[in-house]
Amino acid sequence: MGFGSIKRYLVIIPPLMWLGLFFLIPFFVVLQVSLSDPALTRPPYTAIFTWDSWFPSGYIGDFENYAFLWSDSLYWRSYANSLKIAAVGSFICLLIGYPIAYVIARANSRTRNTLLLLVILPFWTSSLLRVYALIGMYSPNGFINSSLSFFGIIDTPLQLMQTDFAVYSGIVITYLPLMILPLYSALEKLNDDLIEASSDLGAYPLATFWRVTLPLSISGIIAGSLLVFIPSVGEFVIPALLGGPDQLMIGKTLWTEFFNNRDWPVASSVAMIMLAFLVIPMMFLRNTQGLKE
Amino acid sequence: MKLKTILMATAAFAVASAAHAEDKVLNIYNWSDYIAEDTIAKFEKETGIKVTYDVFDSNEVLEAKLLAGSSGYDLVVPSASFMARQIQAGVFQKLDKSKLPNLKNLDAGVMGNVATYDPDNEHAVVYLWGTTGVGYNEGKVKERLGDDAPTDSWALVFDEGNAAKLADCGISVLDAPTEMIPAAMKYLGIDPRSTDPADFKKAAELFSSIKPHIRYFHSSQYINDLANGDICVTVGWSGDIFQARDRADEADNGVAISYTIPKEGALSWFDMLAIPTDAKHTENAHKFIDFVMSAQITADITNYVWFSSANxxxxxxxxxxxLDDPGIFPSDEVKAKLWVAPVYDARTDRAINREWTTVKTGQ
Structure with a gap:
């Protein structure tokens, strides 16, 4: 092994340690809890190994909690609904984010920096505050309802809170910048000559968009959609504050298992399966993308 | 060699400071809107101890922190029915009663009540107690149900006809299954202390029938909403509803709010001051408990938060x-109809929470 390759290994040690410390170890902790049984102790679950002084002498964990998740349709409905809300939310972000990213990428460099700053600006406040601001907008005595009734457009306040609309707008407000930035970076690299060539060859602007711009920005679309989709699936704050009580989401179901039922093992199994739902499609996407490049 | 010296010096310092008296710091975790404005300031002034004061709005959140361990809090305020199993899990340390001379101020009857959760009151003292009943906007309810609105009964909420008429002005209920399901059981004439899943189911069916008329399930938002007139009926905690009344009076917005303990009976609960096993400032926590149990401080708190004291x-x-308000200090006749929550085991908890999920989501 040459000196250069040793240096290369040294460079990847910090990120590997970071992953190990903050991803792998927590992953195994949750996995272990998901295989245990609840107990009236602190922490409230049993050990999955029996110990003979320093060495584990037996394994007593089981997949009972995973089996339990099959027994009640509540969990599958929660997963399905979360995936749906995350997918729709990401799509709305894409529809709104794409034109914004396009305009920023086409702007001259000075305006571009200002526009980018405006996109990032909301990140300087806590996302919780932004969600609370929406409550101020949507509540029966909030900004929208009081302005509408002030102008005599409505008599009784519109029900805006505790609706799907409120949840989707919460997702958009919270995650839109995560969609715009990767789209922008893909569109910015777009070579103007290609667009020019397309119109020189007789394509209408719309055809140019579908056949040149869109395919070339596909990596930005995938990256942006994943960045919005993944946190949206496990989202708890937005549905809890803006959504109605009848909206099943896996984040809320997990909360109930963990806090109300005090059943950390079942809560951990719910989390493990959610992870599987997110990781498997991502690996699939990574592979297909890898093939292309 | 140098490193070794530094390490040894650090270790020696650590040992020395551990032997020393504890820092003048106290970390408290209490319910939201549950203390007088000046209590903490007065305590800090009297003792020179710096207080960090955090709040929660559900027993479940507190319990999760306690069960995880190393919560960092020195003094917490669980409800007695939750505390009972937390004691079994080894979460709390025994109080050193020699450090609590004001313990003599507490009413023996109330302390006897909570001894069913904590034998001999070894781990905790009563902070405040109250009931889970009905709060309503007098004007709006009268407008919709007339003069003979059943404001003294659970029927105001649990009767589908009434709920339907009140839906447009807003009904809220606590997101606390172990309090709401038993209340519905009581209205149906079932023993509210029953732990039979079939009884939970009947209560859940009653809730599902009025669900379309309930605006939200939440355990703290209703204080503001009731005061502002955003909702007109709530099932909530006594003192919170009185605080809403107080805020409405202060805002002078024409909203008049009342609280009733329904004539069928209601849940009475006790919030307890207790010290976690792994608390780092035990001494200061005892000082705070004793401070709160002094007559004047308790009175200040009750005068501010409108929850009953046991002092x-x-x-x-x-x-x-x-004192004259029957919703805060109920008559003996009403007291006889109050019930205290049983301690649920894990299976019962799961059953009651699953029914509650069905109520909320229809699934």
Missing amino acids: TPALKLIDQEI
Whole structure:
């Protein structure tokens, strides 16, 4: 092994340690809890190994909690609904984010920096505050309802809170910048000559968009959609504050298992399966993308 | 060699400071809107101890922190029915009663009540107690149900006809299954202390019938909403509803709010001051407990948060208006109808929470 390759290994040690410390170890902790049984102790679950002084002498964990998740349709409905809300939310972000990213990428460099700053600006406040601001907008005595009734457009306040609309707008407000930035970076690299060539060859602007711009920005679309989709699936704050009580989401179901039922093992199994739902499609996407490049 | 010296010096310092008296710091975790404005300031002034004061709005959140361990809090305020199993899990340390001379102020009857959760009151003292009943906007309810609205009964909420008429002005209920399901059971004439899943189911069906008329399930938002007139009926905690009344009076917005303990009976609960096993400032926590149990401080708190105290000498110092309110200090006749929550085991908890999920989501 040459000196250069040793240096290369040294460079990847910090990120590997970071992953190990903050991803792998927590992953195994949750996995272990998901295989245990609840107990009236602190922490409230049993050990999955029996110990003979320093060495584990037996394994007593089981997949009972995973089996339990099959027994009640509540969990599958929660997963399905979360995936749906995350997918729709990401799509709305894409529809709104794409034109914004396009305009920023086409702007001259000075305006571009200002526009980018405006996109990032909301990140300087806590996302919780932004969600609370929406409550101020949507509540029966909030900004929208009081302005509408002030102008005599409505008599009784519109029900805006505790609706799907409120949840989707919460997702958009919270995650839109995560969609715009990767789209922008893909569109910015777009070579103007290609667009020019397309119109020189007789394509209408719309055809140019579908056949040149869109395919070339596909990596930005995938990256942006994943960045919005993944946190949206496990989202708890937005549905809890803006959504109605009848909206099943896996984040809320997990909360109930963990806090109300005090059943950390079942809560951990719910989390493990959610992870599987997110990781498997991502690996699939990574592979297909890898093939292309 | 140098490193070794530094390490040894650090270790010696650590040992020395551990032997020393504890820092003048106290970390408290209490319910939201549950203390007088000046209590903490007075305590800090009297003792020189710096207090960090955090709040929660559900027993479940507190319990999760306690069960995880190393919560960092020195003093917490669980409800007695939750505390009972937390004690079994080894979460709390025994109080050193020699450090609590004001313990003599507490009403023996109330302390006897909570001894069913904590034998001999070894781990905790009563902070405040209250009931889970019905709060309503007098004007709006009268407007919709007329003069003979059943404001003294659970029927105001649990009767589908009434709920339908009140839906447009807003009904809220606590997101606390172990309090709401038993209340519905009581309305149906079932023993509210029953732990039979079939009884939970009947209560859940009653809830599902009025679900379309319930605006939200939440355990703290209703204080503001009731005061602003955003909702007109709530099932909530006594003192919170009185605080809403107080805020409405202060805002002078024409909203008049009342609280009733329904004539069928209601849940009474006790919030307890307790010290976690792994608390780092045990000494200071005892000081705070004793401070709160002094007559004047308890009276100040009750005068501000409108929850009942179990402190006998404090009664003389509590506003007459509060003492006379049957919703805060109920008559013996009403008291006889109050019930205390049983301690649920894990299976019962799961059953009651699953029914509650069905109520909320229809699934």
